[in-house]
Amino acid sequence: MSLSDTLRVFHLPFSFMLPQRVAARRGYFADQGLDVELIERDRRRVDWKYVPGDETLTGDADVDLYPVCKWESLKRTWSLDDGRIVAHGAFADLPYALYVRPETSIEEPSDLANVPVAVNRRTGQEYTAIRALEEHLDPGEIELVHQGMPTDRLRALRGGTVDAATLLDPHSALADHLGFRRILEFENHVGVVGTEDLDDDALAAFMRAYGRAVEEINENPSAFRAQYLEMLEADLEVAPDLFDDVDLAAIRESVTVPRYEVPELADPDDLAAHLEWMKDRDLIDERAEIGAIVAPH
Structure with missing residues (x-):
């Protein structure tokens, strides 16, 4: 595809993707000569995970570009042949947090041996959780269970x-106000996947527009608080019961807009190390090759 074509971009309604929303709303993509269409799902109809695990985005959903966890991008591109990784990065100074209930005897990560930890499987967050927990537990002691979207995980923890x-914030802010205790924080890394025929000029234009949004958010984060809080407001419709016993105004006040980063073009050498980590833990086909996963530049 070229600059003249419509670029269909899958949008994750999560905190680390705010620059993509800002770039679309403020016309930064259009300023770069791109006609970008953000593809979104109705969260009220999502009962498993926001990124379909058994369907391809570049094929079944006709998407040209999509973000997903770095390790899941390795998995999807190889196992589903769902595009090629074109970029990756931390995206935001925004860690995942691992929470426990206040009355539990669990005080630190080492107490989580053989304790089920709720994650959203096949979104990538399970891999980041494994990597973080491996610093405190033996691999055989790590037990992850699928509980779905953030609001579903909060309900499972509360119940x-x-x-x-x-x-992840802003759901972590809600968890704080619900009285849960955070005992571990770890980084969130994202990969950007594109179709086989994604034009280099189109990708470069997309990154320039994304970078412009990042720069503006970082220069004046308070100007983007309302947009950032939209993710929290959306959960009032999805899971109103989670807000029954909390001061919503206090939650809004406690949330801060993080500092964002621009994704880097995919580095095969860097991603190869992550691929080997996955192979060592039987998380991906041992035949997976980085050359078939990362797009050439």
């Missing part, structure tokens, strides 16, 4: 279905 759950 006692699980004793621990991973969350």
Whole structure:
């Protein structure tokens, strides 16, 4: 595809993707000569995970570009042949947090041996959780269970279905106000995947527009608080019960807009190390090759 074509971009309604929303709303993509269409799903209809695990985005959904966890980008591109990784990065100074209920005897990550930890499987967050927990537990002691979207994980934690759950801001802010305790924080890394025929000029234009949004947010984060809080407001419709016993105004006040980063073009050498880590833990086909996963530049 070229600059003259419509670029269909999958949008994740999560905190680390705010620059993409800003670039679309403020016309930064259009200023770069791009006609960008953000593809979104109705969260009220998502009962498993926002990124479909058994369907391709570049094929079944006709998407040209999509963000997903760095390790899941390795998995999807190889296992589903769902595009090639074109960029990756931390995206934001925004860690995942692992929470437990206040009455539990769990005080630190080493207490999580053989304790089910709620994650959203096949979104990539399970891999980041494994990497973080490996610093405190033997691999055989790590137990992850699928509990779905952030609001579902909060409900599972509140209801006692699980004793621990991973969350990302602004859901972590809600967890704080619900009285849960955070005992571990770890980085969130994202990969950007494009179709086989994604034009280098189109990708460069997309990154320039994205970078412009990052620069503006970082220069004046308070100007973007309302947009950032939209993710929290959306959960009032999805899971109103989670807000029954909290001061919503206090939650809004406690949330701060993080500092964002621009994704870097995919580095095969860097991603090869992550691929080997996945192979060592039987998280991906041992035949997976980085050359078939990362797009050439």
